[in-house]
Amino acid sequence: MQEKCGVVGIAHADTPVARSLYDALYALQHRGQEAAGIVTHDGFQQHQHVEVGLVGDAFDERDLESLQGRAGIGHVRYPTQGSLERSCAQPFSISFKGGALGLSHNGNLVNTAECRDALADAGHTFTSTGDSEVIAHELAHQLLEHDVVEAVRQLMDRVHGSYSLTIMYDDEVMGVRDPLGNRPLCIGKVDDGYILASESSAIDTLGGELVRDVRPGELVRLARDGSGYTSDQIVEVDHPAHCFFEYVYFARPDSTMEGHLVYEIRRELGRQLWQESGIETDVVIPVPDSGRAFASGYAEASTGVEFAEGLMKNRYVGRTFIMPTQDERERAVRAKLNPIRSTIEGKTVTLIDDSIVRGTTSKQLVKLLRAAGAREVHLRIGSPPIRAPCYMGIDMATREELIAHDRSLGEIETAIDADSLAYLSREAIAETLEVTFDDLCMACVTGKYPYDIEGEETDRHISSRVARTP
Ligand code: SF4
Numbered sequence: 001m002q003e004k005c006g007v008v009g010i011a012h013a014d015t016p017v018a019r020s021l022y023d024a025l026y027a028l029q030h031r032g033q034e035a036a037g038i039v040t041h042d043g044f045q046q047h048q049h050v051e052v053g054l055v056g057d058a059f060d061e062r063d064l065e066s067l068q069g070r071a072g073i074g075h076v077r078y079p080t081q082g083s084l085e086r087s088c089a090q091p092f093s094i095s096f097k098g099g100a101l102g103l104s105h106n107g108n109l110v111n112t113a114e115c116r117d118a119l120a121d122a123g124h125t126f127t128s129t130g131d132s133e134v135i136a137h138e139l140a141h142q143l144l145e146h147d148v149v150e151a152v153r154q155l156m157d158r159v160h161g162s163y164s165l166t167i168m169y170d171d172e173v174m175g176v177r178d179p180l181g182n183r184p185l186c187i188g189k190v191d192d193g194y195i196l197a198s199e200s201s202a203i204d205t206l207g208g209e210l211v212r213d214v215r216p217g218e219l220v221r222l223a224r225d226g227s228g229y230t231s232d233q234i235v236e237v238d239h240p241a242h243c244f245f246e247y248v249y250f251a252r253p254d255s256t257m258e259g260h261l262v263y264e265i266r267r268e269l270g271r272q273l274w275q276e277s278g279i280e281t282d283v284v285i286p287v288p289d290s291g292r293a294f295a296s297g298y299a300e301a302s303t304g305v306e307f308a309e310g311l312m313k314n315r316y317v318g319r320t321f322i323m324p325t326q327d328e329r330e331r332a333v334r335a336k337l338n339p340i341r342s343t344i345e346g347k348t349v350t351l352i353d354d355s356i357v358r359g360t361t362s363k364q365l366v367k368l369l370r371a372a373g374a375r376e377v378h379l380r381i382g383s384p385p386i387r388a389p390c391y392m393g394i395d396m397a398t399r400e401e402l403i404a405h406d407r408s409l410g411e412i413e414t415a416i417d418a419d420s421l422a423y424l425s426r427e428a429i430a431e432t433l434e435v436t437f438d439d440l441c442m443a444c445v446t447g448k449y450p451y452d453i454e455g456e457e458t459d460r461h462i463s464s465r466v467a468r469t470p
Contacts, residue, residue, distance in 0.1 A: 004032065004078055004395070005032045005076060006032055007105065007196075007197070007198050008075075008104070009072070009104070009222065010193060010194070010195045011223065011226050012070040012071065013226030015070065015192050018064045018069075019064055020190065021040075021067075022055065022064060024195065025202075026055050026205065028076050028199060030252060032076035032078035033076070033078065035052045035076070035089035035090070036051060036053065036054065036074070036076050037058070038050075038075075039093050039168050040072030041168055042171075045100070048067075048091070050091070052089060055076060072102075078395065088129065088132075090105065092104075092128075094140060102167065106165075107164060107178065108161050110160050112134055118158075119138060134159070138155055148174070148219070152219045153234050162178055162180070162182035163177075165177075171224060173196070174222070175187070175214050175220040176214075181215070181216030181241070182441055183246075184257050186214060187214060188202075188209060190207065190208035193222070194229050216237055217234050218234065219231070239438040240439055241439075241441040242440055242441065243440075244440045244442055245383070247262055247269075258433075260433065265433065266294050267293050267294070267300070269432055270297025270299075272428035274301040275428075276424060278302055279350060280305065281305060281349055281376065283305065283344075284302070284307055284349075285307075285308055285310030285351055286351075288312075291352045291353045291354055291382070294352050294353075294354060294382040295307060310343040310349065311337045317332060317335050317336040333361050333364045337365065341373060350380055351377055352379075352381075354381070355386060356404065357397055359412065362379060362416045362418075363415065366416055377419055384429075385412070385445065386402055387446075388402070391449065392441065392443075409421060409423075
């Protein structure tokens with residue numbers, strides 16, 4: 001399972017912005033490892049550098065020096081729509097009659113083809129296959145006829161799906177979050193100005209302070225002199241559809257989202273997991289790194305089950321789920337995680353992970369632990385079973401590939417060869433986040449989506465839920 005992308009936008013009062021954007025992108029590297037890019041504006045013209053690869057490989061000193069100006073946006077990418085090639089790397093930069101536009105997108109549209117066809121009919125040509133370029137062209141199209149606020153309102157009317165955007169319109173930096181707030185975006189104060197970023201850890205990296213989350217359906221414009229920002233609530237919704245997986249897996253544990261420190265949320269989910277399905281074993285061990293906070297909360301809430309590290313991670317192997325074939329994924333798990341025998345041998349073990357997607361990793365880990373001498377292996381999972389694909393920008397798997405898609409709990413337990421298996425309930429997640437189900441997207445668990453998607457069920461209708469502000 002792979003996060004979609006990370007976005008950032010910064011406006012400084014006095015100092016060049018390129019290095020701050022670079023540092024912020026480094027902090028967001030976990031949200032996309034396939035390409036990185038920056039667009040700045042020096043008051044006269046835009047400068048752009050995008051490259052395939054990690055942030056550290058995509059830029060050198062010369063690149064940063066060429067990215068002149070006190071305002072800019074950046075992007076780290078994992079392709080969700082559009083093939084993996086340089087032309088899909090972001091930020092997109094386009095020049096049109098109304099000026100110069102740069103755009104970074106995190107999310108996924110569910111009506112790309114419809115929007116693309118309408119724009120093509122209006123004479124727009126595209127250089128990539130992705131949905132982000134469609135958003136850039138749609139916005140440019142609207143900016144020819146409208147001011148910024150009305151153009152964003154028109155954009156929100158036309159494009160449907162998840163999008164957190166940072167936008168560079170001439171020398172102005174803006175941020176937009178889709179009306180359901182599916183993907184995160186926050187505002188921060190840094191030394192010499194203001195920043196918009198997917199996660200607050202990017203703000204921390206610059207020594208800044210989180211101000212607040214951008215609200216669903218809100219447009220935020222950073223002042224060109226770095227003195228502040230203005231806000232326009234473009235549309236209002238009764239309930240957002242925040243992706244619950246940001247808290248469970250995608251976001252960095254040191255990020256704060258919607259008022260919650262992600263690390264503390266994961267620890268609390270671990271405590272809940274103990275309350276719901278705790279089992280007395282000799283030791284509880286996490287799947288590193290994402291299971292660690294869950295396991296520490298689980299052990300803390302337990303009646304004295306020892307928390308220990310039982311799997312050592314090779315940090316130089318990429319995320320397993322990026323591997324395109326089953327065989328490569330299995331090899332990657334073995335290369336990535338190695339058991340610590342002394343923690344495991346002769347013991348009953350509870351293994352904690354954040355989620356199960358295809359089941360490949362879980363099955364292999366159970367096998368590894370048994371081979372290392374575990375007497376019993378009980379698996380506890382910090383989220384509910386994933387039964388349906390994500391159309392909102394998470395590269396998860398097809399429905400058929402998901403192990404829970406057509407299996408009962410007992411069947412999954414058997415397939416993974418665990419002595420017992422339990423997932424955390426949806427209720428525990430909503431309760432921990434202090435929201436109702438109405439305020440979360442849990443479509444990959446329920447199969448009911450917050451948008452109209454052909455062939456799928458919806459649990460709400462966006463058009464009936466979006467109320468325009470006067
Ligand atoms: S379907 Fe799942 S992964 Fe996708 S946005 Fe909704 S909660 Fe997040």
